[in-house]
Amino acid sequence: MYVCGPTVYSNVHLGNCRTFISFDMIFRYLKHLGYKVRYVRNITDAGHLTDDADQGEDKISKKARLEKLEPMEVVQQYTLDFHNVMRQFNALPPSIEPTATGHIVEQIEIIKNIIDKGYAYERNGSVYFDVVKFNTDHRYGKLSGRNLEDMIANTRDLNAQDEKENAQDFALWKKANPDHIMRWPSPWGDGFPGWHLECTVMSSKYLGDTFDIHGGGMDLKFPHHECEIAQGEAAHGCSPVNYWLHANMLTLNGKKMSKSTGNSILPKELFTGDxxxxxxxxxxxxxxxFMMQAHYRSVLDFSNDAILAAEKGYNRINEAITLLDKLPVSQSSSFSINEWKEKCYAAMNDDFNTPILVAELFEGASLIQKINSGSESINQEDLTVLQQTFRDFFYDVLGLKSSQESLIGDETEHLDKAMQLLIDLRAQARANRDFATSDKIRDQLLEAGIQLKDGPDGTTYTL
Known part of the structure; x- marks a missing residue:
């Protein structure tokens, strides 16, 4: 599986995170099923121009110029930020994480290959892919459903495309202007690779000319992934990917996330509440x-009410998990646990349908509460299946942590000490028949998302 990774010129935003979390879930489920998965996710550290076009300045070079830094300082800073955010989201690292700058030689070689095959041409030190020539032997536009003739008919003449034979042609190699910071020698002069080329090179190097799954955000379907298909077929003579998967976008309060309009939020800001x-x-x-409650291919809207509701659901499932090892065991079960287990797998086997899986986990949580109250019964064999299935899907497949585990560093220990103090104060108030204070402690903690549970062994809390 190959997934288009981040362009590391700024902090990773929440929409990107949704894409990478979605493919982390897919990676996890395939591994859970027993597949040996080689997961390659690249780092774009060169060649991605502003406005995703063939003209303009490299995004990393532009940031370096503005910040008066070396481009690789920018790359290092935001690669570390990306890794840190993914770690907080409990995403597994990919098997291989190659960089565009680490594969310049391979990119030059594949350009030579495509030129030799007759599908590319050089102009003034730049090399362009000949989309019209390619379309005579193959089909350009088959992934996005676009027709090349219609694209040509609807194209406006752009001055910046003077070098190209056709407006739809895209850059494989760009000549570097004198002030362009990131540049490498090539047979066509100093320059840098086109954005689309790196993914074709790195995916084929580590996964072969044809591989199973290619993923990325929906916004990459055209032109990025369409160009990847063209490059792969031109260079290797075969279709590069068996299954294309695209994660849809994240909106905020019903509007597209955008830094320019201020309608955006960074993961750190979401975690801290700032x-x-x-x-x-x-x-x-x-x-x-919250992200797992929507299918990866559907648009997901972030709002205060929506994530508050998700938090309640998450806490409900967490509460059920804490009861799993304490459930009473009977001689027989009053329901079919294997039928519920099959529904969990059926959901994930249907294009990784996590919202249906989450609904089944809620059903499982309700069942756990009924067993705990004595209105349903379960035997030891079925209980083992229930425990294993619940943990497999919650922890291993969805990649979630318990409410306690999701705290960072020493926060767990600090919270435990503070909560024990409040529990002791509440117990003292109850012993003094000061039920107003006792209820106030309980109710205000509940408003803060912390629920107290009174039991025969004392009072515990859940987040």
């Missing part, structure tokens, strides 16, 4: 659970 959109901070696991 933003203008949410009434408080939310743990990475709650945010991840």
């Amino acid at each position: 933003n203008d959109f949410m009434e408080k901070g939310f743990s990475p696991s709650v945010v991840r659970f």
